[in-house]
Amino acid sequence: xxxxxxxxxxxxxxxxxxxxxxxxxxxxxxxxxxxxxxxxxxxxxxxxxxxxxxxxxxxxxxxxxxxxxxxxxxxxxxxxxxxxxxxxxxxxxxxxxxxxxxxxxxxxxxxxxxxxxxxxxxxxxxxxxxxxxxxxxxxxxxxxxxxxxxxxxxxxxxxxxxxxxxxxxxxxxxxxxxxxxxxxxxxxxxxxxxxxxxxxxxxxxxxxxxxxxxxxxxxxxxxxxxxxxxxxxxxxxxxxxxxxxxxxxxxxxxx
Numbered sequence: 001x002x003x004x005x006x007x008x009x010x011x012x013x014x015x016x017x018x019x020x021x022x023x024x025x026x027x028x029x030x031x032x033x034x035x036x037x038x039x040x041x042x043x044x045x046x047x048x049x050x051x052x053x054x055x056x057x058x059x060x061x062x063x064x065x066x067x068x069x070x071x072x073x074x075x076x077x078x079x080x081x082x083x084x085x086x087x088x089x090x091x092x093x094x095x096x097x098x099x100x101x102x103x104x105x106x107x108x109x110x111x112x113x114x115x116x117x118x119x120x121x122x123x124x125x126x127x128x129x130x131x132x133x134x135x136x137x138x139x140x141x142x143x144x145x146x147x148x149x150x151x152x153x154x155x156x157x158x159x160x161x162x163x164x165x166x167x168x169x170x171x172x173x174x175x176x177x178x179x180x181x182x183x184x185x186x187x188x189x190x191x192x193x194x195x196x197x198x199x200x201x202x203x204x205x206x207x208x209x210x211x212x213x214x215x216x217x218x219x220x221x222x223x224x225x226x227x228x229x230x231x232x233x234x235x236x237x238x239x240x241x242x243x244x245x246x247x248x249x250x251x252x253x254x255x
Contacts, residue, residue, distance in 0.1 A: 053090065054111070076089050107170075109159075114190055117190050118195075119153070126253050148213055149254075161181055187207020209223075
């Protein structure tokens with residue numbers, strides 16, 4: 001490592017860890033300067049989190065959010081060159097800091113997923129008509145081995161709370177915050193519709209099937225999972241979920 005690179009690495013380590021001893025050739029002036037720089041650096045990161053988690057901040061309050069954001073940037077300093085990714089892992093941090101209020105982590109995950117969907121690369125969704133045309137000659141084996149590629153930025157997660165209700169109640173002109181749990185196990189899917197991130201809640205079994213196919217499973221393998229979880233309803237659910245993914249514009253192409 002060159003002398004310049006070594007100095008840069010030492011500077012970053014001192015910037016991120018205030019307990020770390022400063023380089024031996026630094027004096028009081030350098031120590032005061034890096035403290036100012038460290039505060040400005042953290043303030044910029046906290047502001048970046050505030051811009052990406054507006055509703056989470058409204059839910060927990062400004063002071064609690066500021067403390068959580070400061071804790072996150074200290075314990076999970078960003079490794080990317082862009083502030084767009086400063087919020088990576090913040091939902092997990094919220095899960096730890098607000099363990100008695102699990103809706104906070106659900107909402108923070110939703111806001112982050114919507115942010116990632118917004119900045120994902122552009123892609124045209126596969127229309128239902130185009131899919132049906134391509135699948136017109138499918139035999140049973142073709143359906144079983146079918147693989148799909150989904151829109152960039154699409155994410156799914158098991159969620160305990162009615163995020164549509166919570167999201168609406170935390171709008172700028174909304175009134176009292178409304179928090180409600182799903183009566184049945186559910187999952188939330190986030191993707192981008194044109195230029196706008198959107199989300200819906202679905203049955204947890206569908207969420208797990210989507211996760212499996214996003215990871216490379218075939219439609220047949222996803223249906224097998226549905227049979228294990230949903231029993232006799234699996235056949236109907238398998239058709240419903242595929243129609244939903246296509247009609248909502250979640251699928252980019254047949255793999």
